[in-house]
Amino acid sequence: MPELRSLSPNRLDRDDPLVGFRSRFVVDDPGLCYLDGNSLGRLPAETVARIQTVVNEEWGRGLVRSWPAAWVELPERIGGKIARLIGADAGEVIVADSTTVNLFKLAVAGLRAQPGRTRIITDALNFPSDLYALQAAARLCGPDYEVEILDSVDGISVPAEALAAAIDERTALVELSHVAFKSGHLYDMAAISAAAHAQGALVLWDLCHSVGVLPIDLRAAGADLAIGCTYKYLNGGPGSPAFLFVRETLQDRIENPINGWFGDAQPFEFALDHRPAKGIRSLLTGTPPVLSLAAIEPGVDLVLEAGIERIREKSMRQTRYLIERFDVELVPLGFELRSPREAEWRGSHVSLGHAEGLRIARALIDRMGVIPDFRAPDNIRLGVAPLYTSYEELERAVQALRVVVRDGLYADYSATLAGVT
Ligand SMILES: Cc1ncc(COP(=O)(O)O)c(C=O)c1O
Numbered sequence: 001m002p003e004l005r006s007l008s009p010n011r012l013d014r015d016d017p018l019v020g021f022r023s024r025f026v027v028d029d030p031g032l033c034y035l036d037g038n039s040l041g042r043l044p045a046e047t048v049a050r051i052q053t054v055v056n057e058e059w060g061r062g063l064v065r066s067w068p069a070a071w072v073e074l075p076e077r078i079g080g081k082i083a084r085l086i087g088a089d090a091g092e093v094i095v096a097d098s099t100t101v102n103l104f105k106l107a108v109a110g111l112r113a114q115p116g117r118t119r120i121i122t123d124a125l126n127f128p129s130d131l132y133a134l135q136a137a138a139r140l141c142g143p144d145y146e147v148e149i150l151d152s153v154d155g156i157s158v159p160a161e162a163l164a165a166a167i168d169e170r171t172a173l174v175e176l177s178h179v180a181f182k183s184g185h186l187y188d189m190a191a192i193s194a195a196a197h198a199q200g201a202l203v204l205w206d207l208c209h210s211v212g213v214l215p216i217d218l219r220a221a222g223a224d225l226a227i228g229c230t231y232k233y234l235n236g237g238p239g240s241p242a243f244l245f246v247r248e249t250l251q252d253r254i255e256n257p258i259n260g261w262f263g264d265a266q267p268f269e270f271a272l273d274h275r276p277a278k279g280i281r282s283l284l285t286g287t288p289p290v291l292s293l294a295a296i297e298p299g300v301d302l303v304l305e306a307g308i309e310r311i312r313e314k315s316m317r318q319t320r321y322l323i324e325r326f327d328v329e330l331v332p333l334g335f336e337l338r339s340p341r342e343a344e345w346r347g348s349h350v351s352l353g354h355a356e357g358l359r360i361a362r363a364l365i366d367r368m369g370v371i372p373d374f375r376a377p378d379n380i381r382l383g384v385a386p387l388y389t390s391y392e393e394l395e396r397a398v399q400a401l402r403v404v405v406r407d408g409l410y411a412d413y414s415a416t417l418a419g420v421t
Contacts, residue, residue, distance in 0.1 A: 009392040016390075034388075042385070046302075074294065082228075082230075118145045122176060156339065227245070236300075237292060
C-alpha cells in the first residue's frame with residue numbers, strides 16, 4: 001500500500017468521496033481543528049432547524065397534543081434507524097436514558113436471566129462508568145455476585161484467548177466496549193460472543209465508540225445485548241439519550257429492573273400493577289427527554305446517507321495518515337503510539353502517549369487552535385470523525401504537536417487534572 005504521507009493533505013481532501021458532508025455541519029470557526037468528535041460530535045446544520053420545529057411547532061403550538069402526534073413513537077422510530085447501523089431489527093433497539101443507566105438495566109436483567117451463574121467478566125480497558133454500573137448490578141443481585149476485571153498487559157488490548165479462558169460455567173455475562181475508549185482497540189465481536197456462548201454466558205456490548213463510524217453486525221455476531229451513546233459519531237448533542245438492544249429471541253427473558261409507566265402496556269390506564277409492554281418498549285422507564293431525543297435524528301440520517309462502509313474506509317485511511325505522520329514527526333519528540341497499528345483492529349481515534357500529555361493537550365487547545373482530548377495518565381486522543389474531519393486538520397494537529405513540544409510551549413500549563421478534558 002503506498003504511503004499516504006507522500007500525498008499532500010489538500011490532495012487527499014480533494015479526492016475524498018465524503019468531503020461534501022463537512023458543509024452539512026455547523027463549522028463556525030474554520031481555523032479550529034476539532035479532533036474530539038469521539039467525545040462530542042459536531043452540530044449537524046439540520047439539527048438546528050429540527051429543534052426549532054420541535055420547540056415552536058410541536059411544543060409551542062401543539063402542546064400536549066404532540067405526544068400522540070409526534071413524540072410517543074420517537075424512541076422506537078429513532079431506535080429503528082440506529083438498528084440499521086448495528087445489524088439489528090427495528091423491534092430490537094430503542095432510545096432511552098443514558099448509556100450507563102441502560103447498561104445497568106441490561107446487566108441486572110442479564111444476570112437475572114442466568115440463574116445459578118454469578119460472575120460478570122469485563123476488562124480494565126472498559127469505560128469506568130461501565131465498571132461502576134456492573135459492580136452496582138452485581139451488588140444488587142446478591143453477595144455471591146462478582147465482577148472480574150481482566151487486566152491488559154500492554155494497555156491497548158486484552159487478547160481474545162485470555163478473555164475466552166476467563167469465561168466458564170460460572171459466567172453469567174461478558175461485558176466489553178467494542179472499541180476501547182483509551183486505546184481505540186476494536187474487539188472481534190463475533191469471536192468473543194462465540195466464546196461466551198460456548199460457556200452458556202450472555203454477552204453485552206458497549207457500542208459508544210463504534211456506532212456510526214464502523215460497520216457493526218450484532219445479528220451476524222450473535223450478540224445478545226448492547227448499549228451505546230448517540231453524542232459521539234452520531235452527533236446527537238451533549239447528553240443526548242442512549243440506545244439499547246436486546247436480541248429478539250431473548251426478549252421474553254429480559255425484564256427491565258427499573259419499571260416505569262413508559263414501559264407499561266397501557267400507561268394511560270394508570271393501573272396499580274405494572275404490566276410490561278410487549279417487546280423492546282418494556283425497556284423504557286419514564287418520560288423521554290423529547291428535545292434531546294429529537295435532536296438525534298438528523299445526525300443518524302447523515303450517517304445513513306453517507307453509508308457506514310464509506311465512513312469506515314475514510315476513518316481507516318485517516319487514522320493511518322495520522323500514524324504515518326506520527327512515525328516521522330512525533331516519535332523523535334518522545335510520543336508513543338498507544339493504539340493498534342493495524343487498521344482492522346483500530347476504531348476511529350489514535351492515542352498518543354507522552355510524559356507531558358496533559359500539559360501538551362492544554363497548550364494545543366489554548367495556543368494552537370487544536371482540540372484533542374486527554375485521558376489520564378498520559379494519553380492524548382486524536383479523534384477522526386470522517387463526516388467532517390479533513391486531512392488538512394490532521395496535518396495541522398501533527399504540526400501543532402510538534403511545535404508545542406519542540407518549543408516547550410507546554411511548560412506554561414499546569415499538570416494538575418481538573419474539570420472536563
Ligand atoms: C465507552 C463508554 N461507555 C459509557 C459511557 C458513559 O455514557 P453516559 O455518560 O451516556 O452514561 C461513555 C461516555 O463517554 C463511554 O465512552
